[in-house]
Amino acid sequence: MYENLLPRFLRYVKTETRSDATSTTTPSTQTQVAFAKELMKELEEIGMKDISYNDKNGYVIATLPSNVDKEVRKIGFIAHMDTADFNAENVNPQIIENYDGESTIKLDKEGKYTLNTKDFPSLKKYKGETLITTDGSTLLGADDKSGIAEIMTAMEYLIKNPEIKHGEIRVGFGPDEEIGIGADKFDVKEFNTDFAYTMDGGPLGELEFETFSAAQAEITLLGKNVHPGTAKNTMINALQLGIDFHNLLPENERPENTEGREGFYHLLAFDGNVEEAKMTYIIRDHDRKIFEERKQKVLDIQAKLNEQFDQERVVIDMFDQYYNMGEIIEKDMSIIDLAEGAMKEVGIEPIIEPVRGGTDGSKISFMGIPTPNIFGGAENMHGRFEYVSLQTMEKAVDVIAKIAENNAK
The missing domain is CATH 3.30.70.360 (Alpha-Beta Plaits)
Known part of the structure; x- marks a missing residue:
């Protein structure tokens, strides 16, 4: 189920897609356009349908058709392609297998930059897991290429296992989230779902429907x-x-x-x-x-x-x-119940708390598609100390698949 997740993620983070707040184009950088085209090829390879790129807003959209003979709500899963305002060229991810939950991880050879439990106590949660880190000179890009990898892997799994019943699923990979304009031109009619989730949260279990x-x-x-x-x-x-x-x-x-x-x-x-x-x-x-x-x-x-x-x-x-997307989502909490139930079924205790920030879902919710946020796994986003657990990413794949399955029941 997960065999392509890690190589897929590593390939994504090695592709430079940093957004540019000074640009007047959409997307703000051509590297995001090139990455979008690569994602389109991959979507086609795994068997997704109706794959398109919208020149006006920079979104790649694709469909996994329903495999049930009844009408169920259409779900969307969304992630962003760009990385934050930090060096993103020549990303060189390091893989630490079976982390012991205590040791200091040297990012660069000299040990000038380290991940240690004193500065980053969250490391203690990942004993026995595989961590992907930077080499200290760049960010990693797990925000939000972990989300893209998780969505792509979940879609591949559902396609390969048609016995898992689901309604129509739409995926969207968009630009410029990090500079706050990615969802400004999002086309709700084109995406055409009843609700959606951004896979853009942090540690395992995060489920967020309130933002600033x-x-x-x-x-x-x-x-x-x-x-x-x-x-x-x-x-x-x-x-x-x-x-x-x-x-x-x-x-x-x-x-x-x-x-x-x-x-x-x-x-x-x-x-x-x-x-x-x-x-x-x-x-x-x-x-x-x-x-x-x-x-x-x-x-x-x-x-x-x-x-x-x-x-x-x-x-x-x-x-x-x-605006705070909770104002929209609180009108129908069934989509939160759906995600919460899926997490519990795959062994995750949901962490529901407000985001001290915003997501693309903040804007998309007010455009007409309620869009809460689910964990993607990234820790210490936007800098050289960023890392992600492979097992957390695998759990995110499980959650996506389980949401799709439970929605069709």
Whole structure:
């Protein structure tokens, strides 16, 4: 059942598909287009039908036809092709078999970068398992190529075992999730399912149907630069204005001070000079009411600071990015029950908790297809310490197949 999972995953992660936030194309990089074409060939080889590539949104779509003679809900499984903003060239995965749950794993030959249980206590969970790590110079790309490999392997298994009954299944491999725009052009009518799951979660058992609601604020600070020796009552330092703005936000509501359902204001960037400076914030909360209050807080600070001047010195461009998909999914929890039941049947204890972030499912849910998130296995995503357990990936394959089977019962 799993014989092609590891070689498939290794092949995927060695293919560079990093997205580019500065690009104006869809997908944002041509490496993702090339990877999409390779996935299309593989989908054809394993026996999927109606395989297509959408030039407008960068999604590869394919169908596994129903093999039951009754009408059942259509399921989708989705994963993203791109990797995060970290070196992704010449990925050289290492395989550690039968990890003992204690030893320090050297990533590079010199041992400058290591996976150890002090810094990464989650390693202790993987005693006796096979771990795939980086060589310390790149990310791994298990976010989300583990998801792609798991979906592909599950589809191959269902095709080879037609005695397992299932309804119609659609798979979608999309671009640019890591830069937050991958699902913007997702075509709900083309995908045509009743619900879907993104295979983009972390450790074993994660089942997530709540995300943050998210906004971004681009702030321009307009100063007045004069010689500092004669600056009294004349100079307006744009940098100081930015510091004043930041200090008016609650100090304890920053990412480093929050957890669980606690939202935050996160200063992503701050640069400039006395004459002009720019700041970028992201604003996050699970509760829509509090989310709106957070955005209003930013605007209130803008108004307070601008009151000091005879012209607008603090200019804000604020826009929503995505919303908590729980608002949609809570209307029909049967798809969560389906996934939860499938996990338990294959020996997994579901971990249901809100995502302190977002997924493509956040946007797709509000487009009309409820799309919660299931574990893909990746740990320490987006950097050189990323790793994944092969056995966790195998369990994800089991969950996909079991969801398909149980949905048809």
